[in-house]
Amino acid sequence: MTISQESRPLQVLIVGAGIAGLTAAIALGQQGHQVVIIEKSRFARETGAAIHVPPNCTALLNWLCINPKDFGGTLLEQIHRYDQFGNLKYLKDFSEIRQKWQAEWYLVHRVDLHNYLKQCAIRTATLHMGCKIVNIDVDSPRPSVTLNNGERYEADLLLGADGLHSVVREVIGQTPPPPFPAGKSCFRWILPTEKLRHLPATQEIVRDPGVFIEWAGNDRRLVAYPCSDNTMFNLCGFLPTAEAGDAAEGWQAVGNKNALIAGFSEFSSEVRELVHAADENLKVWELYDMKSLPSWVRGCSALLGDAAHPFQPYMGQGGAMAIEDAVSLAVLLPAGTQVHEIPARLALYEKARRSRVDLVLEYTRINGVDENDTTVRRITAVTYTADQFQGIYRGKQYHPCDFGEVIQRAKAYNCEKMMLTTMNLGGFHRNLELVRQHPETCTLTLGVHPYHAGEIYASTNEPSYLSQIRELGQSLLREENSPLVAFGEIGLDYEYLDRADKETQARAFKDQLDLAVEFQLPLFLHVRESCADFIEIIRPYLPRLPKGGLVHSFTGSVSEMRQLTDELGLNVSVNGVCFRTEEQLEMVKAIPLEKLQLETDAPWCEVLSGDEKIAPFLEKAREMPPVRKHNKFISGQMVKNRNESCFMERVAMVVAGVKGISVQEVADAAWENSVRMFGLGVRQ
Ligand SMILES: Cc1cc2nc3c(=O)[nH]c(=O)nc-3n(C[C@H](O)[C@H](O)[C@H](O)COP(=O)(O)OP(=O)(O)OC[C@H]3O[C@@H](n4cnc5c(N)ncnc54)[C@H](O)[C@@H]3O)c2cc1C
Structure with a gap:
């Protein structure tokens, strides 16, 4: 050549x-x-309703010298979400935030976009x-x-x-x-905005330009937004496929208007009006998903x-x-x-x-998750300050801190809330910095882990370690919606006595329980191979700590667990390390649902999916993002053997499997218990 x-x-x-x-x-x-x-x-009967051209897309179209305004692109100005009865639940105005975007967010008619792209393409390409x-x-x-x-x-x-x-x-x-079918079908129709201005029930919803509206019921929703320079109004009604009536396959399938009307008959009057106004162009298509x-x-x-x-x-x-x-x-x-x-x-x-x-x-x-599906709501404890999240392995820096990506992945895998566990004062300040950056997702604890118990008494300088904790706690608790949700991680650990001896641990535990009584926060507790001493120390304090506490990452026996939950009224949380032996699985099985919480304790305590004992419970687990060794780290991918909050779902699956109940039941119970104990900024 x-x-x-x-x-x-x-x-x-x-x-x-x-x-x-x-x-x-x-x-x-x-x-x-x-x-x-x-x-x-x-393309004889081109169809399709409106489609979003969000900023990431507009920027690329602009790069190709295409401007959505040239084919009726309608600026998205606001998002309104209502419940099915028409009560406003959420309103987002984009006028300020759009100044920060590199490109605009448009709503366009798919046929307009498609025609425009076709005209551009055939300038250089041959289309058959x-x-x-x-x-x-x-x-x-x-x-x-x-x-x-x-x-x-x-x-x-x-x-x-x-x-x-x-x-x-x-x-x-x-x-x-x-x-594979995702269980929902989408009805689509388009109405002239002018027509809606003259219908009593709908004139309000088309009053302002560029408003995206959603009305959501338990397992169905109606979405409405303008396109074609605000002259047309695009409507999508999502219903369970079983209620969508018979329809052919493909984009041209005609929708069954009676099924649509019946599906939204319990919704507010404007929704019913929009549904009744659907004409002979009503289309329906079944929604599909696919494994990667x-x-x-x-x-x-x-x-x-x-x-x-x-x-x-x-x-x-x-x-x-x-x-x-x-x-x-x-x-x-x-x-x-x-x-x-x-x-x-x-x-x-x-x-x-x-x-x-x-x-x-x-x-x-x-x-796309239904309003009545609560399996998505999960909380986990995480040690952000651990070396692995900072990219450090055996003392050597291999990659930059990627905790932002860890949070994104957690959310993508339904883990909504993270409680950053504090090990000592230094770690607390770093946790607080992160919480300030992610106030919607992260909260934190304050306290000294038994491994670090010696630090409390190492210096005679003033202010003492404990008074620094007191001051920090008091100032944080004065904040409205304080991110400080628990006192801990405190307790006893006899497995690693080289880090702090029993006496020092007991002293630190008692001193901190005194502080906890002042703060009146729920406790975040650690107990390892020390259950009897732990119970003896904590028991007299509990009547003065009405919010109780959570013994996290519990790996003890059934009888120890029962003492903690039944006698002391504490909650117990589990993660991958609690599934290692048959005895531990028995213990997990026996935890009463009303005392159970779930966690990952990332970056440690992985769920070992190759473990035969638990593998059957993980058969339906979702695929996880790609993993690489820490020395071959790539931004956006996970690190081998480093646990992350996105594995939370698997913890719930194993617990559900062991208990022989549904994942949803486990996830719901754990969520309710966590929110009841720690609040976590969740509105109930
Ligand atoms: C007619 C139509 C209407 C749509 N309407 C909407 C809408 O209103 N809102 C929305 O959000 N999304 C709509 N979509 C889907 C949306 O366009 C896509 O999900 C998204 O834009 C991804 O684009 P795509 O090019 O990968 O797929 P598509 O836009 O689906 O394009 C695939 C193209 O491949 C062609 N094709 C399929 N099989 C063959 C074959 N065997 N040989 C040759 N060509 C083939 C199809 O005819 C089509 O032109 C519609 C898609 C189509 C085809």
């Missing part, structure tokens, strides 16, 4: 001219590549419509597609942008996990958009992620890219995109 041949534009074949395929065609065209698009539809693919070859050096009329297209690079029911996915993934694919890439072929990762429409990011994929591909395949470089570039594309897409997918799933 000559040099000039090597540096020629790439020949790119794209299957699917949806949002992802057209954007990829535009972006790759701008890099000078030759693009051919194969599309199944003739009405194509029926009969064969796809991704194993030859030049991938190809054959149509039912015998035409065959081959290229240097094949991109599968053929949406939810992708055929390219079948060949790239070999036996990929199929999309083993790979998006094979040789010189790759998937993007819904073909790689179907999105449900709960966060307005499906189109945005498709556009991000498309632009990422073009950035990684600039003009001058040589054919032999394609596989490595595609591998890089997958590596760059996957963790971000997985995270956004998880947030989307969380947004």
